[in-house]
Each structure stands twice: as C-alpha cells, then as structure tokens.
Amino acid sequence: MRRSWAVGLLIISILAMACGGAADVDDYKAAFVYLGSANDGGWTQAHDEGRQYLVEQTGIETAFTEDIPPDATEFRTVAEAYIEQGYNIIFGTTFGYLDIMEEMAVEYPDVIFLHCSGYKSNDSNYTNYFGKIYEARYLSGLAAGSLTESNTIGYVAAFPIPEVIRGINAFANGVKEANPNATVEVVWTNTWFGPEEETQAANALLEAGADVLTQHQDSASTGIAAEAAGAKWIGYHTGYGKDAAPNAFVTAPVWNWGPLYTEMVNAVINDEFTTTPYWTGMSGNVVDLFEVSDDVSSDVKSLIEQRKQEIIDGTFVIFEGSSDGDLLGMSYFVDNVVGTLD
Amino acid sequence: MIDIQLLGLLNATLQAATLLFIAALGELITEKSGILNLGVEGMISIGAVAGFITAVNTNNIFFAVIVGVLSSAIFASIHAIVTVVLKQDQTVSGLILTILGLALSSLIGKNYVGKKLDTKLESLFSINDPSNIFEVLLSQNIIFYISILFMILISYTLKNTMFGRRFEAVGEDSKAADSMGLNVIKTQFIATCLGGAFAGLSGVYLTLSYVPYWTDNMTAGRGWIALALVIFGGWKPYRTALGALLFGFLEALVPRLQTYGFELNPYIVKISPYIITILILVLLTIYKDGKTGAPKNIGIPFFRENR
Numbered sequence: 001m002r003r004s005w006a007v008g009l010l011i012i013s014i015l016a017m018a019c020g021g022a023a024d025v026d027d028y029k030a031a032f033v034y035l036g037s038a039n040d041g042g043w044t045q046a047h048d049e050g051r052q053y054l055v056e057q058t059g060i061e062t063a064f065t066e067d068i069p070p071d072a073t074e075f076r077t078v079a080e081a082y083i084e085q086g087y088n089i090i091f092g093t094t095f096g097y098l099d100i101m102e103e104m105a106v107e108y109p110d111v112i113f114l115h116c117s118g119y120k121s122n123d124s125n126y127t128n129y130f131g132k133i134y135e136a137r138y139l140s141g142l143a144a145g146s147l148t149e150s151n152t153i154g155y156v157a158a159f160p161i162p163e164v165i166r167g168i169n170a171f172a173n174g175v176k177e178a179n180p181n182a183t184v185e186v187v188w189t190n191t192w193f194g195p196e197e198e199t200q201a202a203n204a205l206l207e208a209g210a211d212v213l214t215q216h217q218d219s220a221s222t223g224i225a226a227e228a229a230g231a232k233w234i235g236y237h238t239g240y241g242k243d244a245a246p247n248a249f250v251t252a253p254v255w256n257w258g259p260l261y262t263e264m265v266n267a268v269i270n271d272e273f274t275t276t277p278y279w280t281g282m283s284g285n286v287v288d289l290f291e292v293s294d295d296v297s298s299d300v301k302s303l304i305e306q307r308k309q310e311i312i313d314g315t316f317v318i319f320e321g322s323s324d325g326d327l328l329g330m331s332y333f334v335d336n337v338v339g340t341l342d
Numbered sequence: 343m344i345d346i347q348l349l350g351l352l353n354a355t356l357q358a359a360t361l362l363f364i365a366a367l368g369e370l371i372t373e374k375s376g377i378l379n380l381g382v383e384g385m386i387s388i389g390a391v392a393g394f395i396t397a398v399n400t401n402n403i404f405f406a407v408i409v410g411v412l413s414s415a416i417f418a419s420i421h422a423i424v425t426v427v428l429k430q431d432q433t434v435s436g437l438i439l440t441i442l443g444l445a446l447s448s449l450i451g452k453n454y455v456g457k458k459l460d461t462k463l464e465s466l467f468s469i470n471d472p473s474n475i476f477e478v479l480l481s482q483n484i485i486f487y488i489s490i491l492f493m494i495l496i497s498y499t500l501k502n503t504m505f506g507r508r509f510e511a512v513g514e515d516s517k518a519a520d521s522m523g524l525n526v527i528k529t530q531f532i533a534t535c536l537g538g539a540f541a542g543l544s545g546v547y548l549t550l551s552y553v554p555y556w557t558d559n560m561t562a563g564r565g566w567i568a569l570a571l572v573i574f575g576g577w578k579p580y581r582t583a584l585g586a587l588l589f590g591f592l593e594a595l596v597p598r599l600q601t602y603g604f605e606l607n608p609y610i611v612k613i614s615p616y617i618i619t620i621l622i623l624v625l626l627t628i629y630k631d632g633k634t635g636a637p638k639n640i641g642i643p644f645f646r647e648n649r
Contacts, residue, residue: 037448037558041456067448067558187597190608194562195553196361196593200354204597207350220456221553244456244555340605 025060025269028089031082032064033075035094041240042218043255047093047116049238050257057262058269063087070096072103079104083111089268091261092116102126112268117163119328121275129260132281134170134327135311136253138318139289139304140234141174143250144182144212146300147232151182154205156215156222158192160341162330164216167253169334170318171214176336178300185210186339193218199225206231212250220244232295239290252290259285279324283312346473351591351598353478357552359583359590360486361544365568366575366582367492368540373572374500375533376513376639379421380436383565384443385538389414389545391447394556395454403461403550410546411539417443418538419531426530429643440565448558455557463551485547492540497579509533513637516644526644541565570619576626576635589615 032051036044044066051062065078075097079090089112092101098118105113105126113126121127144153153175157164172184187204189197198217202225205213214234215222223245226233235241235252242249260278267273281287289308292301310316319327333341365382372379379385393410397403417439424435469481499506511519512529520526548564549556567589575582596611626634 037452037455039452039455040557185601187600188605188608189597193559195555195557195560196358196548196562196564197597199553200358200594201597203350203354204347204601207347207598208601219557220555224553224555240456243458246458338603340600340603 025058028265028269029061029063029085029087030054030089030091030265031079031087032062032091032093033068033078033097034064034066035068035070035096036218037066038064040218041220041244042237044093045240046238046255047091047257050255050261051091053258054261054265057258058265060265060269070094072100075100076104083108088112089114089265112273114264119277121277123275125275127275127277129264129278131255131257131260131284131286132279133253133255133287134166135281135318136287136289137167137171138174138311139308140214140251140253141171141176141184142178142300142304142307143174143292143296144171144214144232144234145175145178146297147250147295148179148182148210148212150209150211151179152209152211153182153184154202154208154210154213155184155186155337155339156198156201156205156213156217157186157188157339158216159190160188162328165333165341166327166330167216168337168339169330169332172334172337173318176334178303180336182336184337186333186337188340189217191217195219195221198222202226203229213248223248235290242290249293250295251292254288254290256286256288281311282308283314347598347601349472349475349478351594352475353472353481354594354598355587355591356478356482356486357590358593359586360483360489361547361552361564362568362571362589363583363586364485364489364492364547365541365544365565366571366586367489367496367579368537368544369568369572370575370577370579370582371496371500371509371540372533372537373640374509374513374577374637375530376516376637376642376644377421377425377530377534377537378432378436378641379418379439379534379537380433380569381418381421381439381443381565382537382541382568383561383563384440384446385414385418385541386545386548386561386565386568387443387447387559388417389542390549390560391451391454391545391556393542393546394457394459394549395451397459397461397550398454398457401461403463406550407463407543407546410550411542414542414545415535415539418535418541421538422531422534425643426527426534429645432641432643444559444561447560451556451558456555459550459554462554463546483547483551485543485551488543493579493583500579510637512644513639516639516642520644520646530644541568544568567615570615573634573636574615574619574622577637578635588618 034044038048068074091114093116095117101113101115102120115128117130118128175182187201189201198221202222206229212232213226220241223233223241226248227245232250233248389410392413393406396409397406421435421439424430425432465481465483467480469477472478472481508529512526516526571585574585592611
C-alpha cells in the first residue's frame with residue numbers, strides 16, 4: 001500500500017512540474033535535420049551557425065544530423081529517433097522535407113515542426129520559414145555594377161524557378177542602379193550542387209566577356225574559376241568564399257539564421273508560437289551582405305549602406321508594385337538580364 | 343581569327359574529356375582481364391580526396407599526385423581481394439566500392455571542404471590566353487598529355503606485347519590461359535589495381551586542376567559515365583578516347599550554347615552518354631551479331647577446379 005501512495009505522489013508531483021510554473025527552456029530540446037554537412041561552407045553551414053547562435057542566446061539543448069537527403073523515409077528515421085529522445089522542436093532545412101514534415105506534424109501533435117523554404121503549414125504545430133535573400137542580392141548588384149569594365153556580368157544559376165529568378169532580377173536591378181550600361185548574363189546549370197557544371201558555366205560566361213561573376217549555387221566553383229581568370233566574384237550563402245578565392249571575392253549575400261531561430265524558439269518556449277510563416281529579410285536580420293572588399297569604391301560602399309538602411313526601414317522597394325505573391329511566382333527577367341527562360 | 347568562345351569550347355571539351363578518359367582507360371584494363379569493377383565512382387573520389395589533402399598539407403603537387411594514384415590503387419585492391427582471390431560477385435563488390443569510396447572520401451575530407459589549394463597542377467607551357475587551336479592544345483594540363491601517352495602505350499601493349507596479351511588471354515578464356523601456364527589470379531589482381539590507379543589519376547586531375555578544391559560528392563556521377571565509355575569504345579583505347587571527346591564536348595557545349603541564347607535540354611544531355619551507349623549496343627547486336635568487343639569471361643570468377 002505504502003508503495004502505491006509513493007507512486008501516486010510521484011505522479012502528482014511530475015504533473016505539477018509539467019503544468020505549473022513559468023516557461024522553462026529546459027523543457028525543450030531542438031533537433032536539426034540537415035541536407036548537407038555542417039561545414040559545407042554554404043547552405044548547411046549557414047544553418048548550423050544559426051543553431052550555434054540559438055544555443056548561445058537561449059541555452060536550449062540542440063542536436064543535429066547531417067547529410068539527410070530529401071527523402072521521406074530517411075527524414076522520418078532521424079526525426080523519430082529525436083522525438084523518442086525527447087526532442088520537441090524539429091527543424092528541417094531543405095525544401096524536400098515538405099510533405100514528410102506535414103505528415104509527422106499530424107502524428108506528433110506535441111512536437112513543433114519548422115520547415116525551411118517550404119510553403120505549407122497547419123494551424124497548430126507546423127510552419128515554414130525563409131529569408132528574403134534577394135534584398136542582399138540587390139546590394140551585391142550595386143557592387144557588381146560598379147566593378148565591371150566589360151559591362152558584362154555573369155550569373156551562374158541553378159534552376160529557372162521563382163526563387164532563383166527573383167534573386168537574378170533583384171541583382172540586375174542593383175546592377176542597373178550602379179551601371180545602366182551593364183547586362184547580366186545568365187547560364188543555367190540545372191543543379192544546386194555540381195562542381196563541374198558550375199565550373200563549365202562560369203568559364204562559359206568568362207569566355208563570353210564577363211569580368212564579374214555571381215552565383216545561385218552551392219559550391220565555390222564559380223569563385224575558383226573567377227580567381228583563375230583574374231575576374232571578380234560575388235559568392236553566396238556564407239563569406240567562406242573569401243578563403244577559397246581570396247583575390248576574386250568581393251562580397252556575398254549571406255544567411256543569418258541565428259536571430260530567426262532564436263525568435264521562433266523563444267515563441268515556442270513562451271507559448272506565443274503561431275504557425276504564420278516567417279518570411280523576413282534585412283529588417284528581420286535574417287539575410288545580410290558580407291563585408292564588402294576594398295575593390296569597391298567608398299562611394300559605392302556608402303550607397304550600399306544607404307540602400308541597406310532604406311530596405312530595413314521600408315523606404316526603398318526593390319520590385320516596385322509587386323506583392324509577396326508576385327515575388328513568390330516570379331517568372332520573367334527584368335530588361336538588363338540576358339538569358340533563356342522557357 | 344578564331345572566336346575566343348570557340349577556343350573556350352575546345353579547351354573545356356578537352357578538360358571534361360580527360361577526366362572521363364583516364365578513368366575509362368583504367369576500367370578498360372581491368373575489364374580486359376575479365377574483372378568488372380563498378381566502383382569507378384568511388385575510386386575516383388578516393389584519389390581526389392587523398393590527392394587534395396596531400397597537396398594542402400605538403401604543397402608538393404607531384405607527391406600529391408602519387409598519393410592520390412596509390413590510394414585508389416590500394417582501394418581497388420579490396421575489389422581484387424573480394425572478386426579475384428575470394429571469387430565473390432563482381433557486381434556487388436563493385437557497387438560496394440562506389441558506396442564505400444564516396445562515404446569514405448566525405449569522412450576523410452570533412453575538414454578540407456572549401457580549403458584553398460596553394461599549388462595547382464599547372465600546364466607544361468604557361469599560355470594565359472590561348473589565341474589559336476595550337477595554343478589551346480599546348481596549354482593543357484600535364485595529365486592531358488600523360489593520358490594521350492597512356493592511350494598509345496596501352497593500345498600497343500595490349501595488342502603487341504606478351505605482358506599485354508596476358509590480360510586479354512585471361513579475360514577471354516581464363517581456363518585456357520591457366521592451362522597455358524598463365525597466372526590468372528596475379529594477372530587479374532594487377533589489372534584491377536591498375537584500374538584503380540588510373541581512377542586515382544582521374545581523381546587528382548579533378549581536385550588538383552579541373553575544379554581545384556574539395557567538397558562532398560565531387561565526382562557527381564563521372565565514374566558512371568567512364569563505365570559507359572568503356573562499352574562505347576568497344577574495349578579499345580582509341581575509340582574510348584573518341585567517346586570521351588564526344589561526351590566531354592556535350593558537357594562543355596550546354597552552358598556555352600546558352601550564352602548564344604540557345605538552350606539544349608540539359609536533362610537529355612545528361613543522359614545522352616548512356617543513351618548513346620545503349621544505342622551502340624543495339625546497333626552492334628543488329629549489324630555485327632552482338633560482337634560488342636566485350637571480354638568473354640567478364641564477370642565470371644575463375645575456379646581452377648571447374649576446369
């Protein structure tokens with residue numbers, strides 16, 4: 001008898017601990033499922049730096065698994081293992097986890113699922129988030145436009161989809177402000193990651209007369225090709241290209257996931273979480289431009305700073321008259337872009 | 343005056359072709375001896391990462407090439423032990439070599455992703471902006487000339503020397519070769535490791551010259567194209583070289599056409615090496631009674647007891 005009393009007391013005290021009291025970060029554990037490796041110098045590294053920032057800011061316990069392809073079974077295996085270990089916030093950092101995260105959100109209603117670059121959400125525990133990297137691309141376009149002497153800027157691009165096209169157009173608008181005579185020439189590689197395809201595309205653009213290159217790709221091949229040809233290069237994702245191609249590197253539109261991750265996790269901890277998608281840019285400090293090299297004149301640097309502040313304040317608009325919906329479905333090139341679009 | 347973009351196309355074709363051709367040449371030797379090695383993709387990766395790490399740490403490019411080549415040769419010896427000595431299934435072992443090689447290279451190269459290479463594998467003559475075809479040919483990487491040398495050497499050796507004919511003898515009829523007193527196991531073992539060494543050379547060409555840095559999955563399927571090339575080339579070095587030029591040309595053409603405003607469907611181009619290879623097999627079956635040039639004993643383990 002005495003033992004059942006003890007058990008009863010234990011249960012009551014556990015219930016009391018779970019229900020009562022202020023929100024506590026120790027009640028939460030966040031797990032990250034990554035597409036690539038955490039030191040890939042690109043997309044996944046940016047997410048992992050965000051995770052580290054989150055830990056510094058909130059003290060939450062985190063874990064991550066690398067190299068999980070956008071495959072439902074693979075994602076489920078990893079995510080379920082985390083859930084069994086008590087992780088109750090799951091971050092999925094590639095588009096391909098879209099449907100499996102939606103499915104698992106229904107099966108595990110007590111776990112929060114946060115999906116990067118998707119478009120789905122439910123009304124309780126599943127939503128998506130992304131950053132307006134095109135804002136930083138506009139600023140990098142100002143630098144590129146000021147640097148080109150041949151008035152041809154090469155853009156090595158992955159796939160002709162709205163996300164990439166939006167970036168190209170924002171970049172081209174920036175180029176136009178700095179240099180109305182320059183054109184942006186686009187070559188599609190049809191791969192997010194393909195060191196050889198990216199090299200071939202970069203060289204094709206250099207041969208066509210480009211003296212500044214940029215990219216929407218996950219490897220640094222474009223920068224290395226630019227370095228070999230004595231051209232300039234604007235990277236993507238992180239500033240790590242500075243090491244890979246030190247002479248070519250000018251700047252890079254970079255991801256800064258830390259503040260957003262902190263905001264989302266704090267919302268969960270403080271019971272203020274809603275499933276409204278998170279889509280912010282420079283104003284939310286999710287995207288930024290990496291420190292601009294001294295190849296760029298101080299006049300242009302201050303123009304970049306000025307435009308950056310105006311974008312944050314909302315007084316400068318990159319695509320005038322376009323709604324978020326227009327931007328998310330963008331399928332045309334602005335007039336100083338040369339390239340093929342089906 | 344030849345257009346600079348056309349010269350660029352030629353240059354890019356030669357680069358892409360060299361990578362494919364060296365790996366295919368190695369596989370050709372292996373298959374001639376009757377051993378099929380589907381592990382080319384993995385072997386290239388091992389050579390690529392080993393060469394790159396050595397180059398970053400020692401700054402000695404020739405040492406890096408040697409380490410890359412030897413690493414892949416040693417790695418290929420796994421396949422030799424499993425299939426030649428232990429006589430296990432060649433398809434399974436080869437596939438494992440691909441999977442293992444890719445995973446192992448990711449693991450070994452983890453701390454070298456994105457590292458800058460201070461010394462590259464340079465061309466023999468420093469010609470910065472080639473202005474004619476001759477200069478493009480002279481501005482190639484040293485491995486390009488080595489591959490041409492090997493093409494001539496291997497073609498001659500396989501046809502005209504006792505050492506080379508052994509491979510073919512073993513690959514065509516291992517039992518007969520054995521009766522004639524040839525050491526089948528030794529020959530196949532050497533051929534498999536040679537195949538690995540060439541894949542390693544292809545790997546160092548990739549990371550020390552063509553795309554001089556390291557990241558996961560650098561090879562991105564080139565090993566499979568090399569395998570298709572061997573079939574395309576009918577197990578003959580010169581025809582394999584022609585195939586490499588054709589496949590390399592297609593790879594170089596796609597982005598360059600776009601700068602002229604044309605777009606070839608990239609997916610069709612990507613699968614074209616395989617489609618062309620299958621078409622050739624079909625044509626050979628129809629017009630040449632299926633004489634594809636494949637070694638008769640390929641894939642069949644040699645058991646002396648079965649004589």
